[in-house]
Each structure stands twice: as structure tokens, then as C-alpha cells.
Amino acid sequence: MLTSKVLRNRTTELSDAERDTLECALSQTRTFAAGQLVVRQGPPVDVSTLLIEGLMSRHVDAPDGRRHLVAVHVPGDFVDLHAFPLKRLDHDVGALTPVKVAIFTHASLERLQKDDATLMRRLWFLTLLDAAMHRQWIYRLASLNAIERVSHFLCEMNARLLAIGSSDGSEFSLPITQADIGQVCGLTNVHVNRVLRELREAELCHVRGSRVRILNLSELVKKAYFDPAYLYLAPSIAARAAGRSGETHD
Amino acid sequence: MLTSKVLRNRTTELSDAERDTLECALSQTRTFAAGQLVVRQGPPVDVSTLLIEGLMSRHVDAPDGRRHLVAVHVPGDFVDLHAFPLKRLDHDVGALTPVKVAIFTHASLERLQKDDATLMRRLWFLTLLDAAMHRQWIYRLASLNAIERVSHFLCEMNARLLAIGSSDGSEFSLPITQADIGQVCGLTNVHVNRVLRELREAELCHVRGSRVRILNLSELVKKAYFDPAYLYLAPSIAARAAGRSGETHD
DNA sequence: CGCTAGCTTGATCTCACTCAATAGCAGTGG
DNA sequence: CCACTGCTATTGAGTGAGATCAAGCTAGCG
Structure with a gap:
């Protein structure tokens, strides 16, 4: 099951039914080679990417051309779910290794939101988990x-x-x-x-x-x-x- | 209007109607003195705080007792809206100056979620704005x-x-x-x-x-x-x- | 086999930290 | 009114963690 690692072993868990619902909403799977850019910063996006296999990164490109990682993603992470409310990204998304991903259109997520408010709050939770990790990264850089x-x-x-x-x-x-x-x-x-x-x-x-x-x-x-x-x-x-x-x- | 600064001048704006709806959902306003801790890390929380006046901070306490800021908030910021899906915080929230805040119970937010999916996505957007700032702070610390x-x-x-x-x-x-x-x-x-x-x-x-x-x-x-x-x-x-x-x- | 990307180690340098001392300023109490 | 206290700002001198520069090594791969 492609979504089996989503919210696995967290304080908030997906029920089997919710996992099914989510699975039904996904539109396709894709693979990318290591080093490939998967989503680019800037232009509007209408899909979000769930990482199934491999490692991905989110990074901002410094003006001097050097890239800096702001997140590393493992399977089960909804890499750019935040694009669903934000509609465009403030950073690039890339594959650190060969990866397999599942694609969700924002249209299908909107349908989900109408039908299953609880599941939606779980997805919101997912994006906030990212934010919590961001905060810890800030702490790490500033104090250690x-x-x-x-x-x-x-x-x-x-x-x-x-x-x-x-x-x-x-x-x-x-x-x-x-x-x-x-x-x-x-x-x-x-x-x-x-x-x-x-x-x-x-x-x-x-x-x-x-x-x-x-x-x-x-x-x-x-x-x-x-x-x-x-x-x-x-x-x-x-x-x-x-x-x-x-x-x-x- | 207490919510007049929420999502003001952003790519996503609140309509007047949405502002009204939000305003009706708030349960009370409070004030805190500079330096006061408003929400503590750890225990379950069932309310969220909208900053109306003053500056607030979010910070993690290092084991050596020094505190490190992970966010600074200005009026119109929904300081701990992320507690709504997360249910507990991974950091403290404090007042940097004397502040005035509006309190929303999570129960009232749940009602909102049922009634107004669009407004809810706007609130989700708000929490992701915080995450976007986090990412930029990471970049700032790591590369500048x-x-x-x-x-x-x-x-x-x-x-x-x-x-x-x-x-x-x-x-x-x-x-x-x-x-x-x-x-x-x-x-x-x-x-x-x-x-x-x-x-x-x-x-x-x-x-x-x-x-x-x-x-x-x-x-x-x-x-x-x-x-x-x-x-x-x-x-x-x-x-x-x-x-x-x-x-x-x- | 040569090429390239990543890993390893050494020498030197510099940005920001630490420690320390002083100055300004607000509040408080005699 | 001034002395006293505490907090914030300021400046100097010395130090050190991590950057930079440079070179050699290793291993996968066409």
C-alpha cells in the first residue's frame, strides 16, 4: 500500500479507512533519477507529491548559486503538500536518490476536504510536522x-x-x-x-x-x-x- | 476590528465575510506583560492565540537554560494556530512586549471547519506562512x-x-x-x-x-x-x- | 585504464566568541 | 535631590571553531 508509511507511528495515526480514502485520491506514481529537480520554485502548482521510496530534499538557491537544504524527506513524507494551500513554492524540491513518488492533484484534495474533515486535519498535521522540524533545524543551527x-x-x-x-x-x-x-x-x-x-x-x-x-x-x-x-x-x-x-x- | 490585520496584503486575502465569521468565533481577549510566558511546551492545549497588539516570540529552551527564538510574531499573526491540529506545542510562546491577544477555542475552530472549508484553508495557509518563514530562517543561519x-x-x-x-x-x-x-x-x-x-x-x-x-x-x-x-x-x-x-x- | 565524484588530511586564516571594563539610562528608595 | 540597582548598549583585547586553500587518496564507471 503506497500510503502505508504516511503518519506511521505518530501521535496522530491514519485509520485504515482514511488510508484507503487517501489512496483512492492519488492520480499516478512517477519516478525520478537522483539529482533531478521535481518541483521548481515560483510558478503555480496544482499537484502535490507524496514520497514513496528514496530521499528527497527541499532547498533554496542562494544568489551565488550554492544551494542550501531546508528539509530532507523520507518515505511517507508529503513533500510539497504545503503547495495545496500556498499554490506556489518558495523553494525547489529535488531527488537526493532515485525516488518513487505518488502524485495528488489539488482538485482531488479539495474533494477530500469536503468529504472528510478529519482526514484533512491529519494532512494539515503533516504539514505542521514539517514546520516543527524546521524549528528544530533553526535551533540546531543557532545554538549547537x-x-x-x-x-x-x-x-x-x-x-x-x-x-x-x-x-x-x-x-x-x-x-x-x-x-x-x-x-x-x-x-x-x-x-x-x-x-x-x-x-x-x-x-x-x-x-x-x-x-x-x-x-x-x-x-x-x-x-x-x-x-x-x-x-x-x-x-x-x-x-x-x-x-x-x-x-x-x- | 480585531482580525483586521490577519492575512492583510498577502496573495491570499480574507473577504469581509470571512473576517466576520472569524471574529464571531473568538471567545475572549487577554493581555500579557512583557516577558510573560503565554503557552508552555508540552501539555495538551485546546485554544489558539491571535496576536492583536505587541510582539511575541516562540522559543525553545536549550538544556543549558539559554532560550533560542524560532519565530517572532507581529499583530495579525496566529501565534499558535498550529496547536489546533498538533494539540500540543514543541516550544514555548512568550510576550516580547506588553501584548493584547484574542483567544480561539479549538472547539469553535472545529465548528468553523465544518461550516467554511475555504476559510479553513486560509487558516491552513497562515500556518504554512510560518513554515515558510522558518525555512528562510534556516537559510539565513546556514548561509549568511x-x-x-x-x-x-x-x-x-x-x-x-x-x-x-x-x-x-x-x-x-x-x-x-x-x-x-x-x-x-x-x-x-x-x-x-x-x-x-x-x-x-x-x-x-x-x-x-x-x-x-x-x-x-x-x-x-x-x-x-x-x-x-x-x-x-x-x-x-x-x-x-x-x-x-x-x-x-x- | 583513465576519469570523475566523493572522501581524507594538513596548513593557514578569519569571523565571531569570550572575557572584561565602561557608559548610559530608568526606576526606586532614602 | 542624589545614591543605588539593574538592564542595555558599547568598546577593546585575546582566542578559537570552523572556513579556506591545497593536495592526495579511493572507488565506481564508461
């Missing part, structure tokens, strides 16, 4: 230093992938480059590399290529000042993501 | 240096105050401390002070106490890489906020 920022990002990805069953709580695949991590954390690729080495030497976390292995989650969480409350996870998942509950493979 | 960040923040506040008629396009009141600006821009109060001096010496912008006087908007906009697209302003206001249209008092 390099190693704390990278640790925080790794904890976040672990938690989000855990929620959709793509992390076992300590090991997961994160097929993005060190330069990408730099853009997320406001660091240069060179410094990201040094930080990852430091995390490796501290026996907290191994990042090799696209493989992330968290060796000591509770210590990593502590170093990152990571509190998963902002992800609105179901309590059991939140506890695991925070490294409380013996799930840490030490 | 100190003077660019402060300039960008001043351009943003000018634009937002312009939209609600509280800036004439070059001069406005911003009753917050240099330390507050530091928390917004991820800088120390000391460095904010130096940056403001630099802006003064460059004849770009005078900030004295709570008075901000922009001397050369188009140059300030350029230095800050400021593009007001993310504020979804009505075209004429956007042009003025971007310093294009002879509104610059040089």
Missing part, C-alpha cells in the same frame, strides 16, 4: 556547534527512519554525501568529514558511505541535546529514538 | 554571515510590518533588545552591537533602541540577499519590501 549539529541530524534521521521501519534503532542507510550533510548543518564538507571522524573515534557513531551505524545512541542523543518530542512520535518509538529503553546496541 | 543575517532579519521585519501598516517602508518600531536579535540570528549580543554599528557607518540602517530607520533599503536588501517571495505578500507590497518602486528614502 559542529559536532552537536551533525549528531542531532543523525539522531533525527534515525528517529524518522525508525518510525517508518527503515532503521532498527541503531543502523540505517543514508545515501547522501558529506557535502549534503554540510548543507543541512551549515558546515563545509571538509569540516563534516572531520566531525564524522571525531564521532567515529569517540565510538559514538560510524558513518561510512551511505551506511550509518550508531554505536552508543544514548550518548549521541546526549551530545546532540536531541529530544524527539518535536517529531510527535508514538510513545514507544519516541523512547527508542531517545535511547531510553535498552534498545541501544552498545 | 553576521551582517547579512541581521540585515535579512531587519528586511523581513520591515516587510511584515509594512504589510500590516506598521512600517512606512523605511522606519518602524522594533521594541526588542540587541540580545533578542542575537538569539534570532544566532549571534552574541556583543557581535550584534558591532554589526549594527557597521550598518550605521555604512549608512544602510540606523537602529537605536527600539527605533529602526532604514536609510537605503535597496542596498540593504542586496546585502541581505533578501527576497520577500517567501512572505507571500501582495505584489505591490512585495515590491516596496524589496526596495523596488521608488519607495526607498535614500
Whole structure:
């Protein structure tokens, strides 16, 4: 089921009926190659994109041509649902890896809104989850230093992938480059590399290529000042993501 | 009219009828002193707060006790409307100055949602406007240096105050401390002070106490890489906020 | 096999932080 | 009225985290 990862293991869950309703509203699926731009900033849009497989990013292009990530998306994320009320985007949407997406026309979403107010509020919830993550990114950039920022990002990805069953709580695949991590954390690729080495030497976390292995989650969480409350996870998942509950493979 | 500044001068406007409907749904108004906490992170909430007068902030408290701003709100902002779908907040909400607010119970908003789907989508739009600002704050922190960040923040506040008629396009009141600006821009109060001096010496912008006087908007906009697209302003206001249209008092 | 993208490490530099001291200004109480 | 307190603003000197520049390494791939 294409929508099986939407709002999975969150404080707000979709019922099976709602999942069905949503599934019926989608108009098609598409694939994109890594690096492709999926939605461009500016012009009016009349569809929204649900990520099924792979990783996507949202980024603003700086005037000097450098791009900066403002969000990273995992399967089950409704990447540009905010375009439904906003009608145009203030940033680009791209594929970080090869991706499979499902397309919803805004017309079909409008029909949904009439028929199922509760489901609509769940979708609203989804867009606000993005906003909550944005806030945490702001906090991360404004108050944490390099190693704390990278640790925080790794904890976040672990938690989000855990929620959709793509992390076992300590090991997961994160097929993005060190330069990408730099853009997320406001660091240069060179410094990201040094930080990852430091995390490796501290026996907290191994990042090799696209493989992330968290060796000591509770210590990593502590170093990152990571509190998963902002992800609105179901309590059991939140506890695991925070490294409380013996799930840490030490 | 208490809701007269809500969605004023944006790409999406409220009709007079919608403004009436909204006005009828509000349950009471309250005032808070500067520095007071209005909503606390964590516990379930069943009301949302519309800012009528004054400035408010949203902030996360770092474990070391320091607080970091993730949003600054001006009159007409629905400060914690996101609590309506989310049901609890992942951050605190406080008054930066003495404020007057209007309270909406979530029960009354639910009634609204049933009766007026269009108005509801406008409110959804409002929460996404916050998210768009969050994204720009991320960009600001990750890619701009100190003077660019402060300039960008001043351009943003000018634009937002312009939209609600509280800036004439070059001069406005911003009753917050240099330390507050530091928390917004991820800088120390000391460095904010130096940056403001630099802006003064460059004849770009005078900030004295709570008075901000922009001397050369188009140059300030350029230095800050400021593009007001993310504020979804009505075209004429956007042009003025971007310093294009002879509104610059040089 | 050569090419390119990504990773790794070293040397140097600089922007912003830290620490510290002073000045201005409002409020408060004697 | 002035002394006192506390908060905000201002300026200087020294320091350090992370950027920049540069070079070598590794691995996938046509």
C-alpha cells in the first residue's frame, strides 16, 4: 500500500479507512533519477507529491548559486503538500536518490476536504510536522556547534527512519554525501568529514558511505541535546529514538 | 476590528465575510506583560492565540537554560494556530512586549471547519506562512554571515510590518533588545552591537533602541540577499519590501 | 585504464566568541 | 535631590571553531 508509511507511528495515526480514502485520491506514481529537480520554485502548482521510496530534499538557491537544504524527506513524507494551500513554492524540491513518488492533484484534495474533515486535519498535521522540524533545524543551527549539529541530524534521521521501519534503532542507510550533510548543518564538507571522524573515534557513531551505524545512541542523543518530542512520535518509538529503553546496541 | 490585520496584503486575502465569521468565533481577549510566558511546551492545549497588539516570540529552551527564538510574531499573526491540529506545542510562546491577544477555542475552530472549508484553508495557509518563514530562517543561519543575517532579519521585519501598516517602508518600531536579535540570528549580543554599528557607518540602517530607520533599503536588501517571495505578500507590497518602486528614502 | 565524484588530511586564516571594563539610562528608595 | 540597582548598549583585547586553500587518496564507471 503506497500510503502505508504516511503518519506511521505518530501521535496522530491514519485509520485504515482514511488510508484507503487517501489512496483512492492519488492520480499516478512517477519516478525520478537522483539529482533531478521535481518541483521548481515560483510558478503555480496544482499537484502535490507524496514520497514513496528514496530521499528527497527541499532547498533554496542562494544568489551565488550554492544551494542550501531546508528539509530532507523520507518515505511517507508529503513533500510539497504545503503547495495545496500556498499554490506556489518558495523553494525547489529535488531527488537526493532515485525516488518513487505518488502524485495528488489539488482538485482531488479539495474533494477530500469536503468529504472528510478529519482526514484533512491529519494532512494539515503533516504539514505542521514539517514546520516543527524546521524549528528544530533553526535551533540546531543557532545554538549547537559542529559536532552537536551533525549528531542531532543523525539522531533525527534515525528517529524518522525508525518510525517508518527503515532503521532498527541503531543502523540505517543514508545515501547522501558529506557535502549534503554540510548543507543541512551549515558546515563545509571538509569540516563534516572531520566531525564524522571525531564521532567515529569517540565510538559514538560510524558513518561510512551511505551506511550509518550508531554505536552508543544514548550518548549521541546526549551530545546532540536531541529530544524527539518535536517529531510527535508514538510513545514507544519516541523512547527508542531517545535511547531510553535498552534498545541501544552498545 | 480585531482580525483586521490577519492575512492583510498577502496573495491570499480574507473577504469581509470571512473576517466576520472569524471574529464571531473568538471567545475572549487577554493581555500579557512583557516577558510573560503565554503557552508552555508540552501539555495538551485546546485554544489558539491571535496576536492583536505587541510582539511575541516562540522559543525553545536549550538544556543549558539559554532560550533560542524560532519565530517572532507581529499583530495579525496566529501565534499558535498550529496547536489546533498538533494539540500540543514543541516550544514555548512568550510576550516580547506588553501584548493584547484574542483567544480561539479549538472547539469553535472545529465548528468553523465544518461550516467554511475555504476559510479553513486560509487558516491552513497562515500556518504554512510560518513554515515558510522558518525555512528562510534556516537559510539565513546556514548561509549568511553576521551582517547579512541581521540585515535579512531587519528586511523581513520591515516587510511584515509594512504589510500590516506598521512600517512606512523605511522606519518602524522594533521594541526588542540587541540580545533578542542575537538569539534570532544566532549571534552574541556583543557581535550584534558591532554589526549594527557597521550598518550605521555604512549608512544602510540606523537602529537605536527600539527605533529602526532604514536609510537605503535597496542596498540593504542586496546585502541581505533578501527576497520577500517567501512572505507571500501582495505584489505591490512585495515590491516596496524589496526596495523596488521608488519607495526607498535614500 | 583513465576519469570523475566523493572522501581524507594538513596548513593557514578569519569571523565571531569570550572575557572584561565602561557608559548610559530608568526606576526606586532614602 | 542624589545614591543605588539593574538592564542595555558599547568598546577593546585575546582566542578559537570552523572556513579556506591545497593536495592526495579511493572507488565506481564508461
